[in-house]
Amino acid sequence: MNIQNLIRVLAFAVAMMLLPAQAQVSTSWVQLEQHDAVQVRLLLPGKTDSTENTVHGLLQVKLTEPWKTYWRTPGEGGVPPDFSWQDASTNVSNIRWQFPVPQRFSVQGIETVGYQGDVSFPWLIDVADWEQETTIKGTLTLASCTDICVISDFPLELRFTPSELTADMDAMFVFEQAQSRLPHVNHPLVQVSRMVWSAEQQQLEVSVTQQKAWQQPRLFVDSLHPELTDLAIEQLAQRVDGNTLTARFAISHWLELPELVGKQIQVTVADQTLQAELSSQVSAGSLQAHINPQTAKPNMPSLGVILGFALLGGLILNIMPCVLPVLGLKLRSIIVAPAQQTAIRKHFIASALGIVFSFVLLAVMVMVLKTTSHAIGWGIQFQNPYFVGFMAFVTAIFAISVSGLWRIQLPHGLQQWVASRGDNSTLGHFVQGMFATLLATPCTAPFLGTAVAFALAASNVTLILVFIVLGVGMALPWLLVAAWPKLATKLPKPGAWLQWVNRVFAVLLMLTSLWLVSILVSQLSQSDASAYEVDTEQTQWLPLSGQAIAQALAANKVVFVDVTADWCVTCQANKYNVLTQQPVAGALQQENVVAIRGDWTRPNQRITDFLKANGRFGVPFNQVYGPSAPEGIILPVILTEQAVLDALEQAGGTQRGNHEAN
Numbered sequence: 001m002n003i004q005n006l007i008r009v010l011a012f013a014v015a016m017m018l019l020p021a022q023a024q025v026s027t028s029w030v031q032l033e034q035h036d037a038v039q040v041r042l043l044l045p046g047k048t049d050s051t052e053n054t055v056h057g058l059l060q061v062k063l064t065e066p067w068k069t070y071w072r073t074p075g076e077g078g079v080p081p082d083f084s085w086q087d088a089s090t091n092v093s094n095i096r097w098q099f100p101v102p103q104r105f106s107v108q109g110i111e112t113v114g115y116q117g118d119v120s121f122p123w124l125i126d127v128a129d130w131e132q133e134t135t136i137k138g139t140l141t142l143a144s145c146t147d148i149c150v151i152s153d154f155p156l157e158l159r160f161t162p163s164e165l166t167a168d169m170d171a172m173f174v175f176e177q178a179q180s181r182l183p184h185v186n187h188p189l190v191q192v193s194r195m196v197w198s199a200e201q202q203q204l205e206v207s208v209t210q211q212k213a214w215q216q217p218r219l220f221v222d223s224l225h226p227e228l229t230d231l232a233i234e235q236l237a238q239r240v241d242g243n244t245l246t247a248r249f250a251i252s253h254w255l256e257l258p259e260l261v262g263k264q265i266q267v268t269v270a271d272q273t274l275q276a277e278l279s280s281q282v283s284a285g286s287l288q289a290h291i292n293p294q295t296a297k298p299n300m301p302s303l304g305v306i307l308g309f310a311l312l313g314g315l316i317l318n319i320m321p322c323v324l325p326v327l328g329l330k331l332r333s334i335i336v337a338p339a340q341q342t343a344i345r346k347h348f349i350a351s352a353l354g355i356v357f358s359f360v361l362l363a364v365m366v367m368v369l370k371t372t373s374h375a376i377g378w379g380i381q382f383q384n385p386y387f388v389g390f391m392a393f394v395t396a397i398f399a400i401s402v403s404g405l406w407r408i409q410l411p412h413g414l415q416q417w418v419a420s421r422g423d424n425s426t427l428g429h430f431v432q433g434m435f436a437t438l439l440a441t442p443c444t445a446p447f448l449g450t451a452v453a454f455a456l457a458a459s460n461v462t463l464i465l466v467f468i469v470l471g472v473g474m475a476l477p478w479l480l481v482a483a484w485p486k487l488a489t490k491l492p493k494p495g496a497w498l499q500w501v502n503r504v505f506a507v508l509l510m511l512t513s514l515w516l517v518s519i520l521v522s523q524l525s526q527s528d529a530s531a532y533e534v535d536t537e538q539t540q541w542l543p544l545s546g547q548a549i550a551q552a553l554a555a556n557k558v559v560f561v562d563v564t565a566d567w568c569v570t571c572q573a574n575k576y577n578v579l580t581q582q583p584v585a586g587a588l589q590q591e592n593v594v595a596i597r598g599d600w601t602r603p604n605q606r607i608t609d610f611l612k613a614n615g616r617f618g619v620p621f622n623q624v625y626g627p628s629a630p631e632g633i634i635l636p637v638i639l640t641e642q643a644v645l646d647a648l649e650q651a652g653g654t655q656r657g658n659h660e661a662n
Helices: 003-017 169-180 303-319 324-336 341-371 385-403 412-419 426-440 448-457 460-483 497-525 546-554 569-579 584-588 605-613 641-652
Strands: 030-032 035-044 054-063 068-075 082-084 092-097 103-107 110-116 119-127 134-145 149-160 190-198 203-210 218-222 232-241 244-252 264-271 274-281 540-543 558-564 593-599 621-626 629-634
Touching (some): 035 169, 035 546, 054 068, 054 134, 054 169, 068 103, 068 218, 103 218, 119 169, 149 546, 149 605, 190 264, 203 264, 203 274, 218 232, 218 244, 303 460, 341 426, 341 460, 385 497, 546 558, 546 593, 546 621, 558 641, 569 584, 584 593, 593 605, 621 641
Parallel strands (some): 540 593, 558 593
Antiparallel strands (some): 030 035, 035 054, 054 119, 068 110, 068 134, 082 134, 134 149, 203 244, 232 244, 558 621, 621 629
């Protein structure tokens, strides 16, 4: 706190002692039962401006250590606070937030900007009628994070008449303390001397000068321009040269990056007793060479590595139980109706194109969902009962057809339409490839989760590129046969054995259909999560919540988190092959271990937020927390007994090592 602010606080303290006592106008402290680490209160200290019809307010937030919340521009993965007041409030025309200077946090290479501990946000409340009773009523949406993130909605309601408000001594002191932490807008002793944007490097360089030398400065940039509110801003480097502070930032956007040149950018800077907020216009130019920032994030794989993961993940999908029956049917079709090498090549290329095309469609759908702020994730369409029902019906029809009990016949008119266009099988093989992709989405293969998570958090161009490579990876076996059709001609000739093959594939498809029906039944009958669930090994699973994890860690417990879904084949394999088998089941029942499960079978925003906070967009996802691993140990997609037991021991402190299980 600088000298000017200190004098201002003392002056107000003296002035308030001369005022008559007045009961302060405030809400009670609001604390949610499911997340008691955060308390909020709205306070009116009695400071008003009748000429501007403005009432000063203070939103107070108490955060239990080590929880933190976010600034107006929160950085990667953060969510700014928001108060929805428009629908239920009366005589209120606007509420303007004021933000104290924040801190910068970095966890595993991800940078966020916000506050830790207690923080207060001054409000400027504009009213329509100074003499009229006023109601502020709405929902405060506040994100709070430690190793996990929780987004909470706090109901706030306060009634008052602006003309009747008088100053309360205690409230005014709290308010002035909060005011003293605000940056000085357009500080006369500080100026932005340079703000240059390099479109080629997608970096912004800012230089700020003051009259004396900088000591331990913090510098933040953001913009309230409508086109720039969703920018992702990461500080790459900072350099102090006497009274000149220069910082460089990487700027990105989840859609196309808008034009920055000519736009106004806000600069917030703090250094010991100095707190300033300035605004400057961006100009195009070259960056200073002497800063030399490292643009790559720690532990962040390169695009080339991610594309390699995507290729391998797509390839491995072919041996997953979701896709294997379709690939088998493809090979069976060659045995039943031997074709020339040219026809084989054409059919398999058509199927491969169907696979790649469907992955492109998935990428486009994801981009649309991102634009409309819907939840996104790998296999998320299986949360829709209508989609699951349709897929169950289609796989059942295929099973009956393959078994020979009933043949699929196209309507006569459609048969003529297809026949008139020559070879009527190409479209069918193309659709067969798309069908294989649809069945692949509830499966998560090794390398696939990393590639998809990277793609969903990247730009649209990168997202499409990763999904195309995923499609190429899955299409590799089909392309292999297309490149060397003689491989298909080496298959045995039709015979009595083929009837048994037909029955095997019919059973596999029917089992797939029954599995989908079981998912549908679960979705239609599933009730909200109870206090806990018990699996076949009598492990008690608490429902996933940030509070449950925080409470267990506070009690020095080891926490095993399992995020799963009934439609996820890999999840079920993990459950029945590892989690319900000894010795893992016994380890999860130990007194010092708390088992927590998030069921993503149906849409659940809390679970979606948890996955996003951990950089994941699909299931399965398993993580172990403990006294020696407060940030969590992420387990591999396909669990093994040894991986789970090692992570439990490491989190409990028996072992030391990397916080990423192998």
